Amino acid sequence: MLAAPAAADELTEMNAVSQTWDRYTRLSSRDDPATADLLSAAALRRMAFLRDAALYASPEQVRRIPMSERSLVMALRASLSDDKLLAMDGAGMARHLFAQGLYGLSEPEDGEPLPRLSHVTLIDAERAIGEMAPPNGQQFQYGPEFKREGGRWKVSPESIAADESSAIEQQMRSSGMGEDVVLPSMVRLLLGENAPELPLATLERPLRDDAAARTRLNEEWPDYEDPIRVRLLATQRKAEDGDPLAAMGLGALLYTGQLPALMPQDKARGIKLLEQSSDAGNAQGAWMAYLALGETEQPAKGQVAKPELLERMARHARRAAEGGVAEAMISTASFTFDGVGGPRDCKLAEEWAARGEDAGAKNARNERVWYLAVCPIPAQRDPKRALELAAYMIARADTLEFSELDTIAAALAANARYSEAGTYQQRAIDKFDGDRNGDTLRRMKGRLADYRSGKDWVQSYKAAELPVE
Incomplete structure (x- = not known):
């Protein structure tokens, strides 16, 4: 301290x-x-x-x-x-x-x-640092340092x-x-x-x-890195005083270990600061906290993520999404579809994915189609709208990933176009690049069997609660 x-x-x-x-x-x-x-x-x-x-x-x-x-x-x-x-x-x-x-x-x-x-940030009784302009949203505009000598501040x-x-x-x-x-x-x-x-x-x-x-x-060569140390101390002081931007910056440095000589890596403390930044309303800090938790708390293969972790991640993703982070909108859509941190809501999930698409998030269209096509809540399922949105994907089918072909197949099946659904599902399976013995491929093959027998498919399970492959 x-x-x-x-x-x-x-x-x-x-x-x-x-x-x-x-x-x-x-x-x-x-x-x-x-x-x-x-x-x-x-x-x-x-x-x-x-x-x-x-x-x-x-x-x-x-x-x-x-x-x-x-x-x-x-x-x-x-x-x-x-x-x-x-x-x-x-x-x-x-x-x-x-x-x-x-x-x-x-x-x-x-x-x-x-x-x-x-x-002016007072680092301690003998040191201070000035700022030349207000923070720009990403960092502080630190300027000259000051030292108290003989009872007076010097530049x-x-x-x-x-x-x-x-x-x-x-x-x-x-x-x-x-x-x-x-x-x-x-x-x-x-x-x-x-x-x-x-x-x-x-x-x-x-x-x-x-x-x-x-x-x-x-x-006698000057230590040209010393101003960085002083700025880090100032940022630490700001974080201790509850500044969300300072908590985000300091947390990111501690978590990533980008400046090991000046600030040794400490992932646990870094996550704590990132969550502090999120709790104080910083959208970027919230997104970093979400990503850090997902990386460090990832369950072992075959294990399921703990509900409290998922709810924690969902909370930070929602804050980041509300702050305009495009990819956080997609994560929030996924949590909403699964009912993590609140009731399951396919329509709200699709709305979040639509906002993500407007903000430029990748794979947003795929998510929108999936939620509308496979929603397990009958009143919220919308096969017609799903297929309308899928038309854009169908026109580019040759360039799509296996998961997107899987989504097209689900939308077609939801509209009783089973033969076409089977064709796209087979293409998805052929293009699958994951574990050939994993649960994902088994579920895809199960959907193919449904389509070939004239059945559509809804997602009754919650993806967030599946074991890690």
Whole structure:
């Protein structure tokens, strides 16, 4: 559990962080060297690293630096001598960069406001992170970090270097230009029209060739993954406070183990968070919870899923479906047809499948036809409508899977077209690609026998309660 400030103090601290950011943006946009006074100790260490990189970094080392800071290192090489760089410590480097407009924010266009924080998350009593905009529905728009030092909040703007670099790389991909063009152009943009035009090979060369200094540089190399750790801690804090988007994101990471070095895989905790997200109304979190439960709680071969698991999955699928997840609509249709989590209802199941088809879910038409053709509730069975919907499938029969051919056969039989039903059922059996000794194939052969003897077929059992093949 993260140790956050007491609830009564949180608003005061959040406002203090926002005020620090506002001072930072105001001063840095004016190229005021006093902006350096607002930087954290970690930010000043990064400034010292950039100075040392400008002095000593080999071409190979320079290429390891994120694009936004790499261009800054090259601008220092193009504009300052090695003696001037050596005379600066981290704070001096910061004052120089702000005074020259090489770091921080640019002055906004007329009428444009300076960027403000939309929200502040207090990770603990000594760390906070700002958000540059409200969540986009998929993720938080995290921005700079802040550290409390000497009773005051300080800015760590180096924490957004990776974001700025990603934006630059995206622009490069869009333009089709390589680093040999982009980086020299960025250096000239930073230094102004009178800056010397230097090729990339020159900008990558160190000002001083010092093997020992290069080794020290490797030892002092920044941990560029640390901002990710801080954002994960912020997301954890949000999840603990009940934020459904945070619970979904953190749950997904824990369940999948996508960042093992930063967040070791923990499927049980991941599912718990995904279910928390679902319970709080997040549709994507609900769908992830449904999928995770289906994967981890899958019964062994020959076993039947427990009713409580099915009801749990049905609940999450329904929430996801109501939130607009197309595939969840199909799962909800299936549960509704089987009567999981409520009474069996073929018409409502078909309506859910129809919504899924409208939303682009695959196999939705097949489900609609099946429910109407084989419904065990006489008042809800609709053979005529089933065949009308099946016409689209019949026209594409050569491209269909065995299950879809099986469905066409059921619709034809429901309309007393037994000979055609038998033909399609045989095609389905011939195309079957599952266990040749399994129950699915046996049921298909049983339907074929019914059709050939002039009988239609209804699904009296619940598919969700069948043993796993």
